[in-house]
Amino acid sequence: MDWLSADANNAAMRNNPWLIALVLLAQASLAASADAPFGLTSRTPWTTSKFHGQPEPPPPFRAERVYPDIQFTGPTVLTGAPGTKRWFVAERLGKIYSFPVEGSKAKPDLFLDCTELAKQLSEHEKQPIEFHALYGLTFDPRFEQNRFCYVCYVVHRRGGRPQDPDGTRVVRLKVSDTNPPRCEVASEKTIITWLEGGHNGGCLKFGRDGYLYISTGDGGEAFPPDGKNTGQDLSDLLSSILRIDVHPADSKRPYVIPGDNPFVSLDKARGENWAYGLRNPWKMSFDRLTGELWVGDVGWELWELIYRVRKGENYGWSLVEGRQSVHTEGIPGPTPVIPPTIDIPHTDGASVTGGYVYRGRQFPELYGIYIFGDWETRRIWGAKVEEQSVGQYRELVEPTVRIVDFAEDEQGELYLLDNDAGTIHVLARNEAKPTHLQFPRKLSDTGIFDSVAEHRVAPGVLPFSINAEQWSDYAVAQRYLALPEKTSIGLHSRAMLIPGKQGSRIMDFPAETVLTKTLSLDLIQGDPASRRRIETQVLHFDGIDWRGYSYEWNEQQTDAVLVAAEGKSRTWHVEDAQAPGGKRVQNWLFASRMDCIRCHNPWSEHTLAFNIAQLNRSHDFGSVTDNQIRTLKHIGVLVDVTDPPDPKDPTAQDGGPKPPEQLPRLADLRDGSANLDLRARAYLHVNCSHCHRFNGGGSAHIYLQHDLPLTKIKALDLRPIQGTFGIRDARILASADPYRSVLLFRLAKSGPGHMPHLGSKLVDHQGVSLIHDWIASLPGKPAESESAKLTQLANDTAAADRSAAIAELLSTPGHALRLAHAVRQRKLAEPNRQLAIEAALQQADLAIRDLFEPFVPEEQRTKRLGESIRPQEILAMTGDSSRGRQLFHESTVTQCRNCHRSEGKGGELGPDLSAIGKKLDRSKLLDSILQPSASIDPKYAGWLVETKAGTVITGLMVEKTDAAIVIKDMQNKQHRLATDEIEALFPQRKSLMPDLLLRDFTAAQVADLLAYLSSLK
Template identity: 45%
Template sequence: MSAPENKNRLDVWFLFSAVLACFVIQVTAIHAEDSRFGLEKRVPWTTSRVKGTPDPALPYETERAFPQLKFNQPLAIATAPGEKRFFVAERKGKIFSFHYEDQQRSEADLFLDLKLKEPGLNEIYGITFHPRFAENRYVYICYVLKPELPEGTRVSRFKVLDTDPPRCDPDSEEILIDWLSGGHNGGCLRFGPDGYLYISTGDGGPASPPDIHNAGQDVSNLLSCILRIDVDHAGKEKPYSIPADNPFVNQQNVRPEIWAFGFRNPWKMCFHPENGDLWVGDVGWELWELVYRVEKGGNYGWSIREGMQPVKPGLKPGPTPILPPTVAHSHREARSITGGYFYQSPRLKELNDTYIYGDYSTGKLWGLRYSDKRVNWHEELANSTLKVTAFAVDDTGEVYIVDIEGGGFHRLVPIKESEHNPEFPTLLSQTGLFQDTAKHEVAPGVIPYSINAPAWADYATAERFVALPDETTIDVVKKKIWNFPKDSVLVKTISIETERGNPASAYRLETQLMHFNGARWLGYSYRWNEDQTDATLVPASGDQIKLAIATGEPAEKTISYEWPIPSRAECAVCHTPYQNYLSILSFEEPQLNRSQKYGATVDHQLRSLAHIKVLPESVWTDSKGANANYLVDPYDTGEALNSRARSYLHTNCRHCHRSNGGGGATIELGATLDIDAMKVMGVKPTQGTFGIHDAQVIAPSDPYRSVLLYRMSKLGKGRMPYSGSSCVDTRGTRLVRDWIESLPGISGDSTFEVSRLRNRQGQLLSDAVQIEDQEFVSQKIQEVLGTTSGGLMILRSLDDTPISDQMRRLMIQLGTEHPSAQIRDLFERFLPEEQRVKRLGVKIDSAALVSIPGDSREGKKLFFEMAGLQCRNCHRVHQHGKELGPDLTQIGKKLSRQELLENIIEPSRKIDEKYFTCVVVLRSGKVISGLLLKKDETVVRLKDAKNEVQEIAPTEIESLTMQKKSIMPDQLLRDLTAEQAAHLLAYLESLK
């Protein structure tokens, strides 16, 4: 056989062999697809010993009242004088009634279907009956048409027919008063003990941006108010008249109907059944939920402020001074407050005269008692799973809680079976989740999982596990909602490299557990010991771990770093009971749709989880379709830029920036949304522009006008992500910047300023290479740093552009020494840790601060000379200073160092009665507050916050109240360093 023939035959043989090999590989792959799984079967798991809660039990829980009745989104409840009935207004227009003495009532009677009468109706918000209902048969209803109608929110009067059961005559409607409809309409109706109708109104705007109409302080319209009108006597032009003693009658450019103003969305109000005090729950915006005991002519601050937080400080205030809230709840524990009623029933005698109110988002219920012009008792009563939209009260004084989601009535009962578990595991090794805690080996049945897009956590990494009770499966509803079985547990152990870049130096910080108790997810953290053998349960208030991290960078070889372990309340901020399928954040299809290593086997994670019945098979089959739902690793440059950036925002930002997520801005950053649905492109920011010219949340094609990028790039106040990180993610900022730059610009959008700066920066870098004149280069850099956008450009040069060490040092120096904090915050990360300003902030470690030795001489300088502290303006020491507050000459004799600190941090917590704030409302409507110096038949003398004495004739005074509130501001130490605060304490301690 010739050589060519041999070659041809060999070629044919090799071709055949290759085809055969491909066939064998394909068959093997198909076989693997059909039968080889990373996990062959579900290993039974002994349910974790993480049961109940380690925290002391609350005194009450809720039980269902009228268990056979269910309504469709009940929003307002009323009773009619002489009728032992509840009238229940459903959101979409129907009103029902039923006898409340019959707990086994199975059917309610239709009172009115207002939607039939008014097809344009969107919602019913309020209902109340005339005090003389038995005589006139009048009912008053507040309902809302579509948003943004000038007369879209109405209060109408109807006649009730004399039938049994009672029915409302829809044709008897008489519209009494109306105002602009919007997201915040208020709409609560109550008759006061004076016989007048009180009406709450909101600011007419959406959740965000705040107060789009600037209505809060504008008393020329009816928005953001409590109104008070006389419905028994018609006016000349209106079907009602104005009571002569309303606070703003005859004042120019003020609506005379207004009783009080400055509310955002006053949601439910009531009168104290004995003294007639008016109480209102006001839904907050970004940080606070508020409860007010409303005073005549009172200004409650919106939208100059939300509680004590400035919102629009430049807004022109209304005609009276701003009053503080009676109670303020942080968004760490409440998100949408609902005002309630005073409890008077003999059933729970210990709650007599307690104002009971709750929160729609968290389900928490509180009680307070108010007397002698102060709140003298305030406690959390129950932690329910209810979506509290209303309360009801019957003629015995029994208070009912109304749940919009379940559509039922509930009431408080002493807790029968406490969730408190005195044997709750205090060590991770006691939880039953690990078979070898020191080696971090989980118990059988605890299944590892991984995710596509881990969140940025200051260089920390995580290992994740899931465990379900044996023979249970996650139930998937509508391909979106994942309902976990009771006693499911999710586990995350967080580690950090103490030598950055060296995996062998990984140090376990904490293991976080999420336990599903059948109603909500509860979070706990265990802190690892230094030997890395076990971890200890962290207190409910959280903890901090001090670390020394070797970075390998010449400028700072080792940095000091504090890892914050969140409080249990902080866990609930992200892992909310609202929208259960989002509460667990990372255990979702877009994150799990990937491969996972199980021992020596690598397999598709969703397939394995479905095979062992953690997930239903449908999740795996759906994930293989053309519209597969998945995220990508944001740092994988092999993936598309858009997918990486959207995945980054999804995992780092979406838990707050989504519906009911708690973020102050109503943007949506989930990766599955269309880009327009994100509500960020070309949108003006609501939380400030940070000095950026023509700022937008995201300015497509222009990262330097994009507030989102700025807030990711900075340190200090306003940094994002808000929680979970305190270091800038330079790879993440580069990714988001490049993505924004790749987006097509919006037609007609102005980019002149940034284009000019960009050209200037390009010229600067060109000149810097060729010119050695440092003074010239310094001048050019300072010119670019004249704007925040320019600062972002210089930051890009430092991160991405090859420049000389000399140029780099110069840029950092000019950035960190810049007079504008908005610029300095961008460059602070380049400073060694010891050179950064360490301010105390709002979360002060009292024990650590007290232990710092201070210099009393330095403290004296701070007391008398520091402009931001202003102690001398209120306190006298040895004939120096002023006498608004207590004389401190011998304060060191009276209080210990710890007590001094406590009084500064919480000035109203322990306060002598003579330093209570006196609030005087004049008959003119003006409000004056200060310290009460004298009160007799001839004069009331006050000293105000400016240390000026005000003398008022008693005949001018409408009301005078004493509030247990110090004039001394809260968070006085926030902007001091720990050393400065220690000096101040040392000085005060020396005053003996």
């Protein structure tokens, strides 16, 4: 690249990460010549594995296939028809088949091809119309008399609008009185239509009242959420459950609106709406005993949702996603928001499929349990239904079926439709031998190691190395791959070459694959002789799911013991000459099993470190150093799967196997001479992108994969929606200006809002400096030149002068971030550096204090409960209400009284707590403090206002008119701002009550506070 100037070089590379990768790979000569020796010449099979099953008992049921000779392609609906004793299966691409319920050997008969309906519509309208998808099928309750069925399918009129306003269609068809039955295409009659889009809904069910109920989605894609702003809008048919009478007295009318529908008299409302505020309802059913309607609603970023739907209810989309605020600035519908009946976090599921309340007789223990599932994780759960409540959901069925629909037969027995295999299943008791008793509870029982004490792996277990190490609070890692016998990992060559491609399966792992990582700490930093193994993490693929486990090493370093499912923590004391006071106290967190899968999720391809971009490097195999991918292919660990190019995919590339120099590669973070862009992007990739990617679970909608161009990461020069920490003109990443970049602020601070959110707890000073320098190098208007105050502090100055300079730099979070960087880089004279740290720790602004706490010894930091609060331990303590009253009203530790009133005293920013004990017991009180954003009353939702003068105000919206707004800030001060003064106005998705509010408390103080609050009645 010597033909480019330095600036042009950096710009070209920034805009084309693949160019960087190829240049560096070529320079590094990663491709070995054909005659170079391989790192390994042969492979030893791994035969000692004892890693099978799970440590918990298996689910009580399994899915048993029925109709073994019948299979469908991409099925979406399974249903029956009155009086036929036949099943009907609809495929997404338009065909519907039927076969006898008792006909396990029968061949399915074609019932309807919906593409013929699209052709017929095209001929009628005399314009090209394309069939898109088939979503719904049901049969008239009077089917035996009128022979009617109803189908919901989607079409698109070519050359029309981007979305067809009448593209989602519910039609009625006549069914022949033959065996097998056939739909009469010419009999099609349009019943109702609405806008087609990514979220169409389309489930059709008749209620006990004889009316047809129809689900509709918001007509959009995942982002932006509710892009058509329709969730609370009753003037259209979107985001709703519709209820119509398809048996009108006037046969010329397709339907009439029942007179008792809730919104028939509401001005400008569509009377068809029965309930609303749904995002993407996928499958609904009526309880055959009670007649109640149950709906599964596919969530957005954090939750999957189940609703027991009732007349006129509002389920909140997109003001909320379940209980989580989304668009608090939106105009709510005419009825109050109802919380979900069941909410499933994205750690458990990712795409819910609504089910049925079981009313069969085969399994008495399931009677009255609502059974539902998740398309993505294949989990199937059940929750006991009571008259006014629903119990906690629990896993019922082994996760083998990608559940796309449930059905029940005439006896109320449940059937499951598998989207992937196109097969039909029933429930059966799980008679498989429980494996939890044999699951290895000690590392020495796993078969992974030949000698655990010597950390020597068993024959066939292969060590591997990676390019970019995740920050793990100074720990060093050793990694191993174990494949059973001589099985192989299939590489989908084309998928690995598509930059930023989501959902492209790159590696196919064999069942019983085990990936292992042992993390060790130097108890004297930099001295390998003091190194102790802390934790061995294991990822196990059982053929369906990846599951994560942690083993804690004992004091003798002879073995490690399986950590309980909820995780644990342990404190280590490290001598570190670079740490404040020469010592470092580490609270090591062993992740819960649920936290493991939050990072090792389907969207990040599960394995995180074992992928092409990480493995594409030289590795010391002992006697030979060779490119890792080249050697692993040579011994049959990696096997290329050639994917044919997809002509419809503009990103498709040649599907043939590629040599290492043509494959992706992450930069080595330890190589200071490597390209700054590559190292920074690699750092964000390994530390952040497992959450911050499409569907990764990160609540900030940013994409931080290393191979995406900067224009695609949705962070550059965009305003943050998760808080600004009071930084003026804040951006997630502000081009050329680190001190307006919230991403850098989060990396640099400790406490609430620190990132990465999971895994590490200590600030990575080298990583922060790397990202600081990278942001500063981005093209754009650079940050203000280095403050004269900092230049002044670089030299020893008079005490009065330096105190004033420090006070000025600590006056705003952005300037404080600049000062913290100077402290980190030791750019200040040492007396001034210490004075700056001491002054920062006295600041009232917690965010500023948190920037500087990493620079002082542990004993000088605020003594806190910390971030891993165990509620049951606190609830087991007996608090003192009088001490709690003093804590609430007088202590400087808690700021409760600044926002809440109690006994006639306190602020009015938040709800009055004078009678909170009547509403919430101690457990619910603690939960509301620990998770303040889980449920936010819209009238207490926060707003952020930035004025044209640069002032940033966060608080409650007291008043809003066309001319002005009034905001009440955290100090209960009201700010009246004329509309023309406002630069920007943003809703806050998180509660004004901060997360981890109790981290500064002792357990006894929390118990006292709970005792006081619960006494307020």
